[in-house]
Amino acid sequence: MRRRAQTGQMTVELAVVLPVVIVMVAAVVTIMRYVACCATFDHVALDAVVAYGTSPAGSTLADNACSEVRQTIVDALASDACDVQVSATKSIEDGQPGHLTINPLLVTYTCKLTYRPLISSVSVAGATFTSPVALTHERTLVIDRYRPGVVI
Numbered sequence: 272m273r274r275r276a277q278t279g280q281m282t283v284e285l286a287v288v289l290p291v292v293i294v295m296v297a298a299v300v301t302i303m304r305y306v307a308c309c310a311t312f313d314h315v316a317l318d319a320v321v322a323y324g325t326s327p328a329g330s331t332l333a334d335n336a337c338s339e340v341r342q343t344i345v346d347a348l349a350s351d352a353c354d355v356q357v358s359a360t361k362s363i364e365d366g367q368p369g370h371l372t373i374n375p376l377l378v379t380y381t382c383k384l385t386y387r388p389l390i391s392s393v394s395v396a397g398a399t400f401t402s403p404v405a406l407t408h409e410r411t412l413v414i415d416r417y418r419p420g421v422v423i
Contacts, residue, residue, distance in 0.1 A: 316382040319343040354385040384408040
């Protein structure tokens with residue numbers, strides 16, 4: 272009789288602990304994927320801005336360079352959970368009072384990675400639990416568009 276009671280107790284303990292362990296494993300896997308995406312993003316964003324930001328193919332417009340940089344980063348990440356945005360602005364606007372313009376051709380590229388976990392909603396017994404969490408990571412780089420390889 273005692274053996275049967277212990278078996279039932281172990282089953283109840285497993286039923287209580289197993290969902291907690293599964294959630295913890297899912298959280299660890301999500302964090303590891305985010306860190307891997309950030310590492311890839313940091314390396315590829317730097318290389319793409321230096322390669323395409325200084326001499327964009329086709330035209331010298333910043334929009335064209337931003338789209339080429341973004342496409343290169345998206346191709347390298349190859350993940351549906353990641354969204355990439357790239358923007359370019361002049362570092363110092365011409366004619367700003369109080370600023371000495373040493374090089375008016377400096378451009379600041381800002382690359383932003385937004386990571387959304389793969390398991391963002393769970394439905395249990397008709398109740399849906401959603402996670403509004405989106406992790407972001409940003410990389411900024413200032414370059415001279417007309418001197419390839421010069422990073423400031």
